[in-house]
Amino acid sequence: MSFNTISVVGLGYIGLPTAAMFASRKKNVIGVDVNQHTVDTINRGEIHIIEPELDMIVHATVKEGYLKAVIKPEPADAFLIAVPTPFKDSKSAIPEPDLSYIEAAANAIAPVLKKGDLVILESTSPVGATEQLAEWLSQARTDLSFPHKVGEEADINVAHCPERVLPGHVVRELVENDRVIGGITPKCSERAIELYKTFVQGQCVVTNARTAEMAKLTENSCRDVQIAFANELSIICDKLDINVWELISLANRHPRINILQPGPGVGGHCIAVDPWFIVSKAPDESKLIHTARKINDFKPNWVINKVKIAITDFLQKNSNKSLKEVTIACYGLAFKPDIDDLRESPAMAITRELAKFHKGQVIAVEPNIHTLEGENFRLCSLEQAGVQADIAVLLVDHKEFRAMERPPIDSIVDTKGIW
Incomplete structure (x- = not known):
């Protein structure tokens, strides 16, 4: 199944360059962000962050009609989640990860999911977050099946693919760097590779979701x-x-x-x-x-x-x-x-x-x-x-x-x- 429309949730330092790279390959890309200023800035063909070369790509893809930004998710064939994963406010000596942004993204895209869609978590996350994302989606859409429960026959494919780029070199490294693809099932991984090969020239290395999560943390x-x-x-x-x-x-x-x-x-x-x-x-x-x-x-x-x-x-x-x-x-x-x-x-x-x-x-x-x-x-x-x-x-x-x-x-x- 081809990916005609791609949605990127979270248009920050990783989400916006990723959305722009897909759009530069003539894919229809819908960027989603909760910040109205960010949405308006991108829809003018401008950027709200400093990243070499990104301004030219965003300007061109918005002008050509391949990239637009919205507040509320719209139907797509693939959804990439690139939202923050900060810490919870606590006095604990060991900070506790805050997955509320991922949960909010899951609840936002759930109403527009359809059978055959792919959901990829790009946010750097603690081990088990991708499975938790699938569970949140399954709770919101009981009419669809998900891979953490039914395996390869799931209606929705879910995978983790952590970003591995250096600020200041994001545009080049998104294309050239190898990607670690961790699907909840092998089919999830295969479909994620198909999506990323739209622009990634580096190798897409397959593993499971937990190992992919741990790989980024280990690096x-x-x-x-x-x-x-x-x-x-x-x-x-x-x-x-x-x-x-x-x-x-x-x-x-x-x-x-x-x-x-x-x-x-x-x-x-x-x-x-x-x-x-x-x-x-x-x-x-x-x-x-x-x-x-x-x-x-x-x-x-x-x-x-x-x-x-x-x-x-x-x-x-x-x-x-x-x-x-x-x-x-x-x-x-x-x-x-x-x-x-x-x-x-x-x-x-x-x-x-x-x-x-x-x-x-x-x-x-x-x-x-x-x-x-x-x-x-x-x-x-x-x-x-x-x-x-x-x-x-x-x-x-x-x-x-x-x-x-x-x-x-x-x-x-x-x-x-x-x-």
Whole structure:
């Protein structure tokens, strides 16, 4: 059965590029999002996120009539769910995954499902979420059969296919990267492969739904552990008065060593989140993964303490100034270089915390964001920061910061080692 109309639920950093790629292959694509501003922006042929090349693809596919955005799902042949999977608000030491967005998406598409449709969960999810999605759909549509109950003879096919792309390179990697396809049944996997081969040039590797869910979590947990080693090393080197970036450069000359670079913490919708999905399912068995998470979550606090020391040192050297007259400039708010994504960003958390306790002014330079409302600090330009700052805190190595000279001030906290 061919897929003439494809629906993508959730038009964020993954959903919109995915929808655009299908539409660029002359498929009729219906994007669904609960945010009216997002829907209106896309229907004008514009985008609400920063991602290279995506603006041109969206503009062309909307103009040609292959892509449209709506608030409420419409009938389609395949439904891809790409909604957030955050944590529940709780005081627990181990965050609990919040699947309410997936449940809401299931309830939204259920009324328009028909026999022969394919539903794919792309949202990064804890193990068992795809089966839970199928169960929610079956509860909403008792007139249809689903694979977790009747197997290959199901009316609706359900699979999991986690996104595996790098922000800033999403358009290229959606096409070139291999995809892990985890159907609840082999038939579900086969139909998912048929769909993705519309534009995917990489290999589609088949497994079951649970293994596909765990594969994505494993990839990001591995990165988290590696980053934790680098971050812990930076803390040790600071105590021992060693340049950690020089040390790592020397160590990486060994042919079998490849230590990552330290930073202010770990952010984003994947690496800072996915390991907790494993820990929440197997808390007693995931000791290393849990420890890495705690190390990386601690790093922003360590950076804040370094800034406090810098403030004290500055005031000792400038006795004519009061604390209220000290201006801190934070360079970078996104969770990684050269994007506008603030999700789980340690830079954002550090800047907010500095503005909360510092009695002077806190300003932030973020080249990829032009307006930011409701914050306790203000955005400014590179030029303004250069004039106003008494203390500079480098949090994200955006290309604009890599290209500039070190700010002409003595008090600098550089968490990326570029100044």
